[in-house]
Amino acid sequence: MPDPDTLHDRPSAAELVIAVREYLEQDVMPATEGRIAFHARVAANVLGIVERELILGATQAAEERARLVELLGHEGTIRDLTIELAKSIRAGDWDSRQAEVLPCVRAAVRAKLEVANPNYLPTEEEK
Amino acid sequence: MARIRIDEEHCAAACSRHFGSDATIANLRRLSGGASRETWSFDAMVADGPPQELVLRRDPGSSIGGTDRSTEFHLLRAAHSAGVPVPEVRFLLSEADGMGAGFVMERIAGETIPRKILRDEQYERARGLLTSQCGEIAAQIHAISLDDLPALPVQNARTQINQYRAVLDGFGEPHPAFELGLRWLDERAPTNAEEPRLVHGDFRNGNFIVDENGIKSVLDWDLAHLGDPVEDLGWLCVKSWRFGNSDLPVGGFGTAKELLDTYAAISETAVDEEQLRYWEVFGTLKWGVICELQGFTHLNGLVRSVELAALGRRVAEMEWDLLELLDA
The missing domain is CATH 1.10.510.10 (Transferase(Phosphotransferase) domain 1)
Structure with missing residues (x-):
């Protein structure tokens, strides 16, 4: 769906990334071998990450901020709140409250995997 | 520092120098794999002997942790003498070879x-x-x-836990999942009396x-x-x-x-399985930290590489596995 809030022409950023990924997969990979073909596949996978982040990133950020604000009890940027959480885990502040902190950390990691490598997440039957 | 070129000329000169006889080189090619070290495959014709199938293993830039190539060379030699199946090492590169830090071993x-x-x-x-x-x-x-x-170096569980914390702090990127893992590992660290x-x-x-x-x-x-x-x-x-x-x-x-x-x-x-599990959790964390380290090896310009860049985003896989293991 076209972004209602952009001044740029189609193809969108995501669509351009898809075009480059398809070029790597369909033209470069079959025409090369060894190291170059391997790196072309890695590069195509990297562009897959960029595509998913362009599509999911904004929603994921809002959800993550809400989770952290709820857990830590105050406002902040995702980065500042995550730094605070990491430091307090290291200090042992959550040792007796694992049940509170684990679901929050797991949700963040799940969101990162939905972008970085969605195939890594267990499917419904595997759960 | 001048950029090092790995070519047949340099390999031939190095082989001639170390084997003490004129060598010619064929089939030099860089092997894929090994995100942190470079490996090259080549054949050396030395004097009238049969072609020697060899591998050059070297540091692409300056070292990013781990042993130096000279230590690895001597380790391989010791392992070989002890009957561990490893490639037989041939020679350590010297300054005069102009190919940086590395060594040559047999190709298996x-x-x-x-x-x-x-x-x-x-x-x-x-x-x-x-x-x-x-x-x-x-x-x-x-x-x-x-x-x-x-x-x-002697690196037991606790020294490595502290190293990983320092490495993570050096990058400055917060990882709550790693911190949960490190806390778990710290509390259960074996004391290793032996x-x-x-x-x-x-x-x-x-x-x-x-x-x-x-x-x-x-x-x-x-x-x-x-x-x-x-x-x-x-x-x-x-x-x-x-x-x-x-x-x-x-x-x-x-x-x-x-x-x-x-x-x-x-x-x-x-x-016992409990000890094995401890070190599996430890390994999951270690691999996660290495992925981050490799991502930053790209980001800080030490070695620019799409492969290393991609590893930076694999960190989440190890965070996921770590949480699964802690929850089990």
């Missing part, structure tokens, strides 16, 4: 790509042998006398050269140190090294019981 034929080892029909028989061979070879490595080894042993440090599917009869050679001694030998067994079971065969913890080819039984029979050291 066989397969290292884990997915082929786990799936190709050719290795069906080998797959039945790999687990007990891993137990045997690990026991051999852990039995090497420390007197025969180059100087290596003397430290040689730990390979990267003993896993992907670093074994395999043929129809199983393991021919153990590669990549870059992370070797002295410490708790169970670290090698736990690392071998980390989920990433099962390459999709998740229900076979040992490299995607075997069970923990078979590994521990073989290891106990040869080393006369009983390892």
Whole structure:
């Protein structure tokens, strides 16, 4: 769906990334071998990450901020709140409250995997 | 620093110098794999002898942790003398070779790509042998006398936990999942009353050269140190090294019981599943930190590479596995 809030022409950023990924997969990979073909596949996978982040990133950020604000009890940027959480885990502040902190950390990691490598997440039957 | 070129001319000069006889080089090519070290394959014709099939292993930039190439060279030599299946080393590069830090060793034929080892029909028989061979070879490595080894750091669980915290702080990126893992590992760190042993440090599917009869050679001694030998067994079971065969913890080819039984029979050291699990959790965290380190090796310009950049985003996989293990 076209972004209602952009001044740029189609193809969108995501669509351009898809075009480059398809070029790597369909033209470069079959025409090369060894190291170059391997790196072309890695590069195509990297562009897959960029595509998913362009599509999911904004929603994921809002959800993550809400989770952290709820857990830590105050406002902040995702980065500042995550730094605070990491430091307090290291200090042992959550040792007796694992049940509170684990679901929050797991949700963040799940969101990162939905972008970085969605195939890594267990499917419904595997759960 | 002048950019180093690896070409036939430099390789020929190095081989002539170290073999003490005129050498010509053919079939020089860079091998894929090995995100942190460069490996090159070439054939050397020295005097009237048969062509020697060789591999050059070198640091692409300055070192990003792990041992230096000279230490790895001497380690391989010690392992070879102790009967561990490793490539025989030929010579260490010197300043005059102009190819940076590295060494040349014999090229062993066989397969290292884990997915082929786990799936190709050719290795069906080998797959039945790999687990007990891993137990045997690990026991051999852990039995090497420390007197025969180059100087290596002692790194038990707690020293490494502190190192990983320092590494993570150095990058400045917060990782709550890693912190949960580090806390868990710190609380349960083994005290290791016994003397430290040689730990390979990267003993896993992907670093074994395999043929129809199983393991021919153990590669990549870059992370070797002295410490708790169970670290090698736990690392071998980390989920990433099962390459999709998740229900076979040992490299995607075997069970923990078979590994521990073989290891106990040869080393006369009983390892229980709880110890193994500790080092599997540890290994999962270690691999996560290495992925981040490799991402930053790209970001800070030490080695620009799309492969390293991609590893930065694999961190989430290890965070996921870590949380699964802690929750179990």
